[in-house]
Amino acid sequence: MITVEKLSRRYGDVTVVDDVSFEVRPGRTTGFVGANGAGKTTTMRMIMGVLGASSGEVRWNGEPITADVRRSFGYMPEERGLYPRMNLVDQLVYFARLHGLDARDARSRVDELLEHFDLADRGGDLLDTLSLGNQQRVQIAASLVHRPSALVLDEPFSGLDPLAVDSMVDLLQQEAADLPLLFSSHQLDLVERLCDDLVILSGGRVVAAGPVDELRDSGAVRYRVVMDGTDAAWLRDLRGVRTLDVDGDEALVELDGLKPAELTRAAFERGPVVEVARVHQPLSDIFRESVR
Amino acid sequence: MSTHSPHPDQSSGTPAPRDAWKVVARREIDVQVRSKSFRIGLLVTVIGIVATIVGVHWFQNRDTTQTVAVVEPAAAAVVKAADQLAGDDTLTIRSKDVADTAAAERAVKDGDADAALLATDDGYELVGERDVDATVRQSVTAAVRATALQDNAAAQDVDLSALDAGTVTSERLLDPAAENAGLRQATSFVFVLLFFLTALGLGMGIAGSVTQEKESRVVEILAAAVPIRQLLWGKVVGNTVLAVVQIVAYAAAGVVGLLVTDQAGALDVVGPPMLWYVLFFLVGFVALASLWSVAGSLASRTQDLQSTTMPAQMLLLVPYFLAVLGGEGIKTVVSMIPVVSSMMMPARLVEGSVPAWQVAVALGGTLLAAVLLVRVGARVFERTLLRTGDKIGYREALSLAE
Numbered sequence: 121m122i123t124v125e126k127l128s129r130r131y132g133d134v135t136v137v138d139d140v141s142f143e144v145r146p147g148r149t150t151g152f153v154g155a156n157g158a159g160k161t162t163t164m165r166m167i168m169g170v171l172g173a174s175s176g177e178v179r180w181n182g183e184p185i186t187a188d189v190r191r192s193f194g195y196m197p198e199e200r201g202l203y204p205r206m207n208l209v210d211q212l213v214y215f216a217r218l219h220g221l222d223a224r225d226a227r228s229r230v231d232e233l234l235e236h237f238d239l240a241d242r243g244g245d246l247l248d249t250l251s252l253g254n255q256q257r258v259q260i261a262a263s264l265v266h267r268p269s270a271l272v273l274d275e276p277f278s279g280l281d282p283l284a285v286d287s288m289v290d291l292l293q294q295e296a297a298d299l300p301l302l303f304s305s306h307q308l309d310l311v312e313r314l315c316d317d318l319v320i321l322s323g324g325r326v327v328a329a330g331p332v333d334e335l336r337d338s339g340a341v342r343y344r345v346v347m348d349g350t351d352a353a354w355l356r357d358l359r360g361v362r363t364l365d366v367d368g369d370e371a372l373v374e375l376d377g378l379k380p381a382e383l384t385r386a387a388f389e390r391g392p393v394v395e396v397a398r399v400h401q402p403l404s405d406i407f408r409e410s411v412r
Numbered sequence: 413m414s415t416h417s418p419h420p421d422q423s424s425g426t427p428a429p430r431d432a433w434k435v436v437a438r439r440e441i442d443v444q445v446r447s448k449s450f451r452i453g454l455l456v457t458v459i460g461i462v463a464t465i466v467g468v469h470w471f472q473n474r475d476t477t478q479t480v481a482v483v484e485p486a487a488a489a490v491v492k493a494a495d496q497l498a499g500d501d502t503l504t505i506r507s508k509d510v511a512d513t514a515a516a517e518r519a520v521k522d523g524d525a526d527a528a529l530l531a532t533d534d535g536y537e538l539v540g541e542r543d544v545d546a547t548v549r550q551s552v553t554a555a556v557r558a559t560a561l562q563d564n565a566a567a568q569d570v571d572l573s574a575l576d577a578g579t580v581t582s583e584r585l586l587d588p589a590a591e592n593a594g595l596r597q598a599t600s601f602v603f604v605l606l607f608f609l610t611a612l613g614l615g616m617g618i619a620g621s622v623t624q625e626k627e628s629r630v631v632e633i634l635a636a637a638v639p640i641r642q643l644l645w646g647k648v649v650g651n652t653v654l655a656v657v658q659i660v661a662y663a664a665a666g667v668v669g670l671l672v673t674d675q676a677g678a679l680d681v682v683g684p685p686m687l688w689y690v691l692f693f694l695v696g697f698v699a700l701a702s703l704w705s706v707a708g709s710l711a712s713r714t715q716d717l718q719s720t721t722m723p724a725q726m727l728l729l730v731p732y733f734l735a736v737l738g739g740e741g742i743k744t745v746v747s748m749i750p751v752v753s754s755m756m757m758p759a760r761l762v763e764g765s766v767p768a769w770q771v772a773v774a775l776g777g778t779l780l781a782a783v784l785l786v787r788v789g790a791r792v793f794e795r796t797l798l799r800t801g802d803k804i805g806y807r808e809a810l811s812l813a814e
Binding site for chain 2: 165168169170171187190191193195197199200201202203204206210214215217218219220262266
């Protein structure tokens with residue numbers, strides 16, 4: 121488990137990351153969300169040790185993190201970093217060897233990864249002859265090549281089409297299901313779909329953090345009521361209900377004392393009902409409310 | 413599914429990360445050896461060295477024949493005497509009989525003869541088209557004189573050998589080194605030139621590769637994988653191996669060139685300095701390698717290299733020009749200044765003998781400088797490699813390293 125504790129980074133008078141604390145638990149995917157300039161990349165670089173912290177610390181399984189532990193992490197920097205004029209196999213073997221794998225182990229691990237990433241027939245190609253999507257796969261492969269103990273991925277899905285995202289997600293689940301995984305993104309739908317935990321950063325500060333389900337349920341419970349040909353405006357007069365929106369025979373309400381079963385009965389008494397359904401608050405709402 | 417160890421160093425059969433510099437060094441070598449420009453450059457230079465030695469040797473030793481047109485048999489006898497007087501194995505002077513003066517002049521004009529020797533009232537006239545070969549002129553003049561003297565002495569009944577007694581001048585050199593002055597000077601020039609080109613070429617290569625890693629941001633992954641110091645060591649070691657291999661290849665090409673031209677004797681002259689040359693190059697290159705790496709890490713973009721590599725370039729350029737243009741006093745001083753001595757001292761060693769203490773000062777100073785530069789270089793490198801955005805000045809870099 122990676123624990124970020126009161127991490128701050130200042131450049132002169134400007135504080136880019138301000139007292140940031142959160143956890144990345146093993147086997148759980150933690151989404152790191154925030155607007156551009158919120159401090160995501162700076163925080164990740166401090167976790168990886170390529171940037172020093174002004175104050176605060178990073179812990180690994182409760183102990184202050186060491187250089188050796190950091191080196192066991194897999195890292196994908198925000199700006200992609202690979203050798204453009206080096207072929208895939210040589211490049212990945214090089215990274216594996218730097219991480220201490222011996223020549224044979226490195227080679228078999230690289231072959232295995234290229235196989236998984238559907239790049240086995242491109243192994244001898246120079247990186248810059250690959251499509252951007254494939255280059256991104258190689259970049260992920262580079263972060264996995266030494267069988268990392270945790271993954272820190274900065275915007276791993278940016279620039280990928282939805283199908284490429286799906287296959288990348290499959291790969292990560294295959295390769296790193298039981299690792300602590302922190303990835304940053306500004307694609308909220310993606311984060312919502314993939315993440316178990318969420319850390320929302322705004323202006324260098326954590327404004328919300330925790331399991332996605334909990335964050336989602338932290339607000340009042342909402343229901344959508346759809347009548348069949350009956351105007352839904354009657355809900356405005358129902359006691360124990362706050363009506364957020366009415367549009368013809370559809371309405372969005374928040375229960376304010378009334379029980380869900382009572383809402384359903386009231387609807388049936390009113391006329392034919394298509395549905396009464398609980399509505400999860402979309403992450404984008406949580407995000408907007410948090411950074412507001 | 414892979415297994416995960418919380419301690420990466422304990423995973424099966426992996427070397428400790430302190431060996432990472434070897435991996436970096438091997439990559440530096442691999443990349444260069446695979447690059448066409450490196451291989452072609454090396455091959456062209458090696459062939460060039462052999463070809464130059466063979467070419468110069470051939471040019472100096474080719475057999476030439478000078479033909480002198482003659483009308484009378486007496487002139488032919490003079491030409492024969494001139495051939496013997498010339499005393500040059502590679503030059504043959506022979507006569508060609510023609511009918512008369514006009515025919516002799518025609519032969520010279522048409523190129524059938526290089527010169528003509530015609531009798532005049534008071535001796536002979538040597539006729540050439542535009543000029544006459546200097547050796548031919550000297551030997552023919554001497555032969556004419558000798559022949560005439562002999563004839564006159566006989567006519568006057570004078571003993572020519574008695575007259576000639578005590579006129580022999582022989583030659584003896586006190587400084588045998590001067591004997592091969594041409595060879596020594598040429599070798600010294602080639603030493604300096606190849607040192608300059610090899611050190612500059614690979615040096616710029618080191619700086620460029622560091623900056624490219626910064627530019628492509630791969631450095632962030634590298635820094636997350638290994639201690640930055642090991643990246644520096646790997647680069648220094650890898651490129652030093654490449655540089656020394658190049659210099660040794662050049663030296664070997666020189667030896668091959670001398671052997672195929674049957675000049676093994678020249679090895680007695682240039683052989684020992686060649687070994688010094690390789691040694692000084694090794695030490696000098698290591699000292700400069702860390703400076704080149706730092707130059708690369710101070711730059712943010714390839715364009716910045718022009719200015720960040722200036723100090724390292726100067727350390728090669730200044731001794732290069734001094735070696736080519738400087739006087740003996742300047743060379744003696746510069747050949748003992750650390751780092752720049754590594755180019756100058758081998759050049760002096762091949763030009764003539766150098767006191768042992770001066771060689772020791774040059775080598776010791778450069779060794780010390782190499783250790784110092786690598787240590788300071790490592791500190792600066794660590795603190796500047798991950799900084800992007802602006803070019804960093806040396807002053808700022810040094811203050812960062814404190």
